[in-house]
Amino acid sequence: MATIQGAQDVIENNKKWAAQVQAKDPNYFANLAKGQSPKLLWIGCADSRVAVDVLTQTQPGDIFVHRNIANRIPSEDLSALSVIEYAVKHLKVEHVVVAGHTGCGGIKAAMSNDSVGILDHWLRPIKDIYQAHQSEIDALPENERVDRLSELNVIQGVNTVSRLPVVHEAWKEGRSLQVHGWIKQLHNGLLKDLNVSVSGPKQVADIYKLNN
Numbered sequence: 001m002a003t004i005q006g007a008q009d010v011i012e013n014n015k016k017w018a019a020q021v022q023a024k025d026p027n028y029f030a031n032l033a034k035g036q037s038p039k040l041l042w043i044g045c046a047d048s049r050v051a052v053d054v055l056t057q058t059q060p061g062d063i064f065v066h067r068n069i070a071n072r073i074p075s076e077d078l079s080a081l082s083v084i085e086y087a088v089k090h091l092k093v094e095h096v097v098v099a100g101h102t103g104c105g106g107i108k109a110a111m112s113n114d115s116v117g118i119l120d121h122w123l124r125p126i127k128d129i130y131q132a133h134q135s136e137i138d139a140l141p142e143n144e145r146v147d148r149l150s151e152l153n154v155i156q157g158v159n160t161v162s163r164l165p166v167v168h169e170a171w172k173e174g175r176s177l178q179v180h181g182w183i184k185q186l187h188n189g190l191l192k193d194l195n196v197s198v199s200g201p202k203q204v205a206d207i208y209k210l211n212n
């Protein structure tokens with residue numbers, strides 16, 4: 001499956017790629033170095049099969065990215081919050097996509113009783129989502145359960161992002177900002193829209209709105 005055998009292969013591939021790009025457009029890297037103005041923030045899983053640039057046919061500069069195991073967005077996670085704040089407040093992205101994927105190992109681990117070391121802590125909140133929806137998930141055929149929990153985890157991520165103060169500030173400024181929930185389907189490569197997009201404060205429960 002892997003097209004590289006070691007780190008040196010990556011360095012060599014990179015040299016070839018840079019030379020090809022340079023030959024095609026001598027100003028490409030000079031222009032790219034001037035700055036970035038991505039329109040979309042992608043919050044996805046670290047899984048190597050979810051290669052954002054490749055599957056979206058986008059170029060460097062198009063998508064701001066945050067990835068971790070099972071695309072979690074803990075509301076107290078400084079790393080995720082920093083990425084979201086920078087993307088929304090400073091880069092002024094217009095879309096935040098929370099993207100899960102089918103066959104997610106992190107979700108599978110969360111549904112198991114086997115310990116996976118420090119990941120037990122990271123995945124614990126996904127167990128909570130499973131427990132809250134256990135009757136719905138357990139009623140599904142076994143091969144659909146993990147992917148349904150992936151969807152529910154994405155929906156929770158969309159809720160978390162759309163409740164963040166920095167997102168509400170953007171809406172108060174009248175800016176267009178939509179939060180989406182998608183699933184990358186490994187079996188056919190396609191993105192599935194879960195149709196849970198949030199585009200304004202009217203779609204967020206009042207308790208999450210702060211006076212300032």
Ligand SMILES: [Zn+2]
Nearest residue numbers: 045047104105
């Ligand atoms: Zn995953």
